[in-house]
Amino acid sequence: MAYTAEAFQNEFLALGATEVNAIVTVTSSGAEGGLRTAGATEIIIVDCSGSMQAEGRMIAARQAAKAAVNCIDDGVRFAIVAGVSTAQQLFPAPGQLAVATPETRAQAVHAIDRLQANGGTAMGAWLKLAHQLFAQRPGDIQHAILLTDGENGEYKGYLESVLQEIGGSFTCDCRGVGTNWTVSELRKIATAMLGTVDIVARPQDLAAAFEQMMTAAMGKTSAGVQLKVWTPVNSTIRFVKQVEPQMVDLTGKRSEDGPRAGRYPLGSWGSESRDYHVCVDVTAGAAGDEMLAARVSVVEGDVAHAQCLVRAVWTDDAALSARINRQVAHYTGQAELADVIQAGIEARKAGDDRTATLKFGRAAQLAHQSGNTATEELLSTVVEIEDAATGTVRLRRRIEAADEMALDTRSTKTVRVGRGQ
Amino acid sequence: MTVSLECAACADERAAGAAFCESCGRTLATGSPAGAGPRCPACGPAGAVDADGYCGTCGMLAARPRDHAEADSSPVAAAVTDRGLRHQRNEDAMWLAVRGADTDAVVCDGVSASYDPDVASAVAAEAAGRVLAAGGDDLAGRVAEAITAAGDAVAELARTDPRRAASNPACTIVAACVRGTEIGYGWVGDSRAYWVPERGDARQLTEDDSWATHAIALGVDPQSAWNDPKAHAITAWLGADAGPVRPRTDTLRPGEAGMLLLCSDGLWNYLTDPAELASTVRAAVRKAPDLIAAARTLVAFANEAGGADNITVVLVPIHP
Ligand SMILES: [Zn+2]
Ligand SMILES: [Zn+2]
Numbered sequence: 249m250a251y252t253a254e255a256f257q258n259e260f261l262a263l264g265a266t267e268v269n270a271i272v273t274v275t276s277s278g279a280e281g282g283l284r285t286a287g288a289t290e291i292i293i294v295d296c297s298g299s300m301q302a303e304g305r306m307i308a309a310r311q312a313a314k315a316a317v318n319c320i321d322d323g324v325r326f327a328i329v330a331g332v333s334t335a336q337q338l339f340p341a342p343g344q345l346a347v348a349t350p351e352t353r354a355q356a357v358h359a360i361d362r363l364q365a366n367g368g369t370a371m372g373a374w375l376k377l378a379h380q381l382f383a384q385r386p387g388d389i390q391h392a393i394l395l396t397d398g399e400n401g402e403y404k405g406y407l408e409s410v411l412q413e414i415g416g417s418f419t420c421d422c423r424g425v426g427t428n429w430t431v432s433e434l435r436k437i438a439t440a441m442l443g444t445v446d447i448v449a450r451p452q453d454l455a456a457a458f459e460q461m462m463t464a465a466m467g468k469t470s471a472g473v474q475l476k477v478w479t480p481v482n483s484t485i486r487f488v489k490q491v492e493p494q495m496v497d498l499t500g501k502r503s504e505d506g507p508r509a510g511r512y513p514l515g516s517w518g519s520e521s522r523d524y525h526v527c528v529d530v531t532a533g534a535a536g537d538e539m540l541a542a543r544v545s546v547v548e549g550d551v552a553h554a555q556c557l558v559r560a561v562w563t564d565d566a567a568l569s570a571r572i573n574r575q576v577a578h579y580t581g582q583a584e585l586a587d588v589i590q591a592g593i594e595a596r597k598a599g600d601d602r603t604a605t606l607k608f609g610r611a612a613q614l615a616h617q618s619g620n621t622a623t624e625e626l627l628s629t630v631v632e633i634e635d636a637a638t639g640t641v642r643l644r645r646r647i648e649a650a651d652e653m654a655l656d657t658r659s660t661k662t663v664r665v666g667r668g669q
Numbered sequence: 670m671t672v673s674l675e676c677a678a679c680a681d682e683r684a685a686g687a688a689f690c691e692s693c694g695r696t697l698a699t700g701s702p703a704g705a706g707p708r709c710p711a712c713g714p715a716g717a718v719d720a721d722g723y724c725g726t727c728g729m730l731a732a733r734p735r736d737h738a739e740a741d742s743s744p745v746a747a748a749v750t751d752r753g754l755r756h757q758r759n760e761d762a763m764w765l766a767v768r769g770a771d772t773d774a775v776v777c778d779g780v781s782a783s784y785d786p787d788v789a790s791a792v793a794a795e796a797a798g799r800v801l802a803a804g805g806d807d808l809a810g811r812v813a814e815a816i817t818a819a820g821d822a823v824a825e826l827a828r829t830d831p832r833r834a835a836s837n838p839a840c841t842i843v844a845a846c847v848r849g850t851e852i853g854y855g856w857v858g859d860s861r862a863y864w865v866p867e868r869g870d871a872r873q874l875t876e877d878d879s880w881a882t883h884a885i886a887l888g889v890d891p892q893s894a895w896n897d898p899k900a901h902a903i904t905a906w907l908g909a910d911a912g913p914v915r916p917r918t919d920t921l922r923p924g925e926a927g928m929l930l931l932c933s934d935g936l937w938n939y940l941t942d943p944a945e946l947a948s949t950v951r952a953a954v955r956k957a958p959d960l961i962a963a964a965r966t967l968v969a970f971a972n973e974a975g976g977a978d979n980i981t982v983v984l985v986p987i988h989p
Contacts, residue, residue: 479728480727480729481727539723539728539729540721540728557723563757
């Protein structure tokens with residue numbers, strides 16, 4: 249894999265300033281010939297709780313699972329888990345992983361026809377089973393799809409303890425079908441498992457969603473990519489966030505790596521480019537001093553693929569220090585956008601329409617300014633945007649649950665500088 | 670930048686022109702083997718400096734070798750270059766080579782508006798210095814040849830890198846070749862050579878290729894010319910966009926003892942009066958224990974006056 253890492257920042261700081269910000273763009277050209285450098289394992293987890301019977305969800309889920317199975321490349325290991333009050337392996341035999349061939353895919357499709365909606369919802373147990381299956385294939389690119397239509401039924405705190413235990417060990421993309429599931433719950437799983445979360449409001453759209461997720465997963469060619477960040481003594485990392493294609497706070501996922509360095513998991517990579525915001529607090533220097541505030545490298549195991557430097561130069565020239573880097577400003581705005589949307593949704597649910605209107609107004613303004621038209625459109629399903637430039641909005645009287653959930657799940661989606669969607 | 674002089678640790682006494690002695694690879698500045706990590710000036714022995722120049726402990730950029738460099742060949746010649754107080758790096762460069770009483774000296778000042786001006790000045794100083802050592806008997810002709818070679822070397826930079834090609838790295842140059850009591854000198858831009866006699870005013874040997882000098886020659890009042898914001902804009906330089914380089918050269922055979930001074934505008938900006946310049950140089954030489962200390966005193970003078978630019982000073986005493 250050929251990676252590049254490039255830092256965008258204004259390295260000039262006013263005297264006394266201690267906060268250093270940089271956007272690091274990591275780009276991978278993908279593996280040579282698009283071939284995986286590691287093996288791959290896929291697990292599809294389908295909620296089979298009783299509620300899946302409604303609105304034709306079970307039929308759609310079967311079709312979606314079949315579509316996903318048919319996207320799995322030959323040679324990739326895979327399994328299907330039926331999610332009820334416990335986790336039951338539907339295919340292949342319990343404890344086993346199948347190797348994808350035309351025959352095994354056909355057998356899996358047959359097995360999927362046996363999926364019945366008649367159980368409970370135990371996401372912690374489902375994830376635990378997936379984790380056990382993945383454990384047979386260390387070093388593989390490990391990816392799961394989790395589909396649910398409701399809230400977790402396990403005792404309080406169990407899911408959290410499972411995520412604590414297995415968080416980051418594989419990637420899990422979560423999808424909620426219908427509107428009876430909880431965005432915050434699925435987001436918790438997706439965040440812990442470095443995956444995505446989204447709503448599929450209409451069951452008939454499930455197959456396309458599964459196909460898209462599995463195709464994206466098959467495009468990943470290397471697993472376990474990490475961002476290694478070295479910082480000088482007496483400095484603290486305020487945060488490390490993925491800011492594009494979507495906001496993911498990686499700060500808490502740090503594992504120490506020698507003195508003054510730590511690693512942050514970036515998940516599996518194909519041919520793609522992502523942006524990270526690194527914010528470090530350092531001790532202030534004197535005019536003219538130059539400090540290395542962070543050395544950021546893209547690593548896989550012991551191999552360092554690319555490196556870039558985040559610098560701090562103190563100056564008494566206000567013309568230099570006052571310039572805010574365009575990329576840093578843009579992603580600071582995108583982070584605020586996600587925050588105000590979530591705050592707006594919470595306020596509205598709590599009946600505080602005044603706060604909700606204020607928050608959504610700010611969101612409309614930020615989305616408009618940054619060219620995030622997808623988010624602006626989602627906002628307009630919840631508020632009437634009278635003037636995006638000034639953030640003048642009015643709450644809609646009737647809000648479809650699906651629209652608000654879509655806004656919530658997609659609030660973390662960002663756009664790049666000067667690149668509308 | 671190129672500091673020269675015989676390496677103290679090495680028996681080969683040729684006038685190498687490199688920051689590291691070409692023979693034994695020791696840095697001329699410290700005498701420590703090249704490549705051994707220097708110590709961090711900010712946190713002392715605790716911090717070792719990484720290959721990219723930053724301290725592995727506190728992250729401070731350890732003084733780059735160019736921030737302050739000296740070439741001490743007292744009593745024949747001495748040179749000091751310094752980052753100054755306001756610039757982030759030293760874009761001046763110098764060359765000093767001494768064989769017996771023969772001295773070759775070059776001062777270059779990178780044009781900050783271009784990309785990699787520090788590389789331009791370093792390349793120019795070295796290219797000129799090598800030609801000065803090897804040229805013919807006509808000293809002015811030798812200097813002209815050296816400056817032309819420096820111009821070619823700087824112009825070549827723009828062909829090696831697209832960012833450089835976009836902005837044309839550029840620098841000034843003043844070079845001198847001293848053989849006995851004869852001084853050949855030449856320049857392009859506003860780095861200067863002065864003759865500082867033992868008594869009386871300093872004589873500026875060079876005439877700046879600058880807007881102010883040009884305007885004064887056309888009759889503009891000197892004071893208002895120097896107060897113009899364009900005053901320091903140079904009208905000739907070395908670089909791919911400079912056109913054909915036409916160095917101005919001359920020779921000087923002083924009939925009295927005195928000091929040849931080469932310097933960048935980082936010094937002369939604070940000493941525009943010839944009488945004051947002369948007395949400052951003479952005082953520095955008189956009070957300092959040796960020539961290198963005198964050169965340091967002049968650099969310190971510019972820094973105390975504000976250090977707004979990089980400062981380079983070369984002193985070559987002449988005794989007819
Ligand atoms: Zn240090
Ligand atoms: Zn200068």
